[in-house]
Amino acid sequence: xxxxxxxxxxxxxxxxxxxASQGRLAATARxxxxxxxxxxxxxxxxxxxxxxxxxxTRMNEQRRxxxxxAIAVNRLADACLDRFYDDVEAVVEDLLAHATMKIHNAxxxxxxxxxxxxxxxxxxxxxxxxxxxxxxxxxxLADGLxxxxxxxxxxxxxxxxxxxxxxxxxxxxxxxxWAQRRVAVTGDVAGSDVRTVQRDVDRVLAVMxxxxxxxxxxxxxxxxxxTPPTAPAFVDRNAAVVEPPALLLTEPHELxxxxxxxxxxxxxxxxxxxxxxxxxxxxxxxxxxxxRVDTAGAMACAPHTADGLDALVDDGAELRRxxxxxxxxxxxx
Numbered sequence: 001x002x003x004x005x006x007x008x009x010x011x012x013x014x015x016x017x018x019x020a021s022q023g024r025l026a027a028t029a030r031x032x033x034x035x036x037x038x039x040x041x042x043x044x045x046x047x048x049x050x051x052x053x054x055x056x057t058r059m060n061e062q063r064r065x066x067x068x069x070a071i072a073v074n075r076l077a078d079a080c081l082d083r084f085y086d087d088v089e090a091v092v093e094d095l096l097a098h099a100t101m102k103i104h105n106a107x108x109x110x111x112x113x114x115x116x117x118x119x120x121x122x123x124x125x126x127x128x129x130x131x132x133x134x135x136x137x138x139x140x141l142a143d144g145l146x147x148x149x150x151x152x153x154x155x156x157x158x159x160x161x162x163x164x165x166x167x168x169x170x171x172x173x174x175x176x177x178w179a180q181r182r183v184a185v186t187g188d189v190a191g192s193d194v195r196t197v198q199r200d201v202d203r204v205l206a207v208m209x210x211x212x213x214x215x216x217x218x219x220x221x222x223x224x225x226x227t228p229p230t231a232p233a234f235v236d237r238n239a240a241v242v243e244p245p246a247l248l249l250t251e252p253h254e255l256x257x258x259x260x261x262x263x264x265x266x267x268x269x270x271x272x273x274x275x276x277x278x279x280x281x282x283x284x285x286x287x288x289x290x291x292r293v294d295t296a297g298a299m300a301c302a303p304h305t306a307d308g309l310d311a312l313v314d315d316g317a318e319l320r321r322x323x324x325x326x327x328x329x330x331x332x333x
Contacts, residue, residue, distance in 0.1 A: 012043035020106050025099035044092040049073070051110045052091055056118060057084045079166045090121030131163025131222035144207035150185045154178065155204045162222040172223075173201055263289050276330045282323045
């Protein structure tokens with residue numbers, strides 16, 4: 001935050017109040033040098049943040065049930081603090097851009113425009129992320145959900161959530177809070193657990209995907225703009241910080257298939273140098289290449305486990321079948 005006199009009597013704040021009282025604040029901000037603009041912005045921030053917190057943020061946090069966040073700015077959680085700063089930034093920009101009349105009470109002028117300014121800024125930020133600015137339930141989606149009271153509410157919640165920059169911890173959807181919302185809508189306390197809500201989400205998304213272009217524009221695109229969560233490190237028994245395992249970008253079976261393709265390429269090089277009519281030589285090459293595969297690493301998934309891959313080269317009949325297939329491949333070039 002800007003370091004100012006808590007009484008609001010800093011030189012920059014006094015200058016801003018004077019310009020506002022003369023109706024020259026917006027004009028001065030437009031023609032100010034970068035240094036002057038920085039000073040005006042800091043002074044506007046000093047005036048704006050108490051108004052934003054006490055007249056908007058505190059009430060919103062109480063409505064969300066965030067009682068600690070409603071105590072003071074320095075008690076705001078990270079996500080709530082981000083929303084607070086977004087709102088203050090919107091108010092500061094509005095003050096410096098639209099204060100064209102004589103304003104003798106800057107805080108009162110900010111208060112009168114507070115809700116409209118922050119709502120407009122919130123919608124513009126959603127639009128910049130590709131989400132709907134004012135999420136509403138399309139008729140085709142309501143029809144697809146059978147006009148179910150809870151599922152239609154959940155559909156709107158999903159459209160709202162995709163436009164929020166944060167995440168639900170390590171999860172894609174805020175299932176816990178939606179479970180509470182499900183209780184409020186349906187009255188079903190026992191059946192409103194996280195698993196049930198996840199099934200409900202899957203059902204709503206299935207209907208949304210029937211309109212592929214709409215789903216890509218208003219669900220997938222804003223979801224992709226979210227800030228991904230950072231996996232925290234943890235401390236082991238020896239008080240050493242341990243990083244979480246690296247995120248695998250491929251599935252185990254894809255790693256296994258890639259390993260088999262590499263082995264097949266090596267086997268093919270050797271087979272091309274062998275006599276295509278010498279079954280014993282072909283058997284030796286196949287057994288040597290595929291009979292020593294490490295089934296504890298990338299190959300440790302079905303059907304490439306020790307009970308699968310090794311059995312093929314150890315079984316005489318299977319090995320002869322493979323040799324016949326290899327000879328056919330070699331004969332075909």
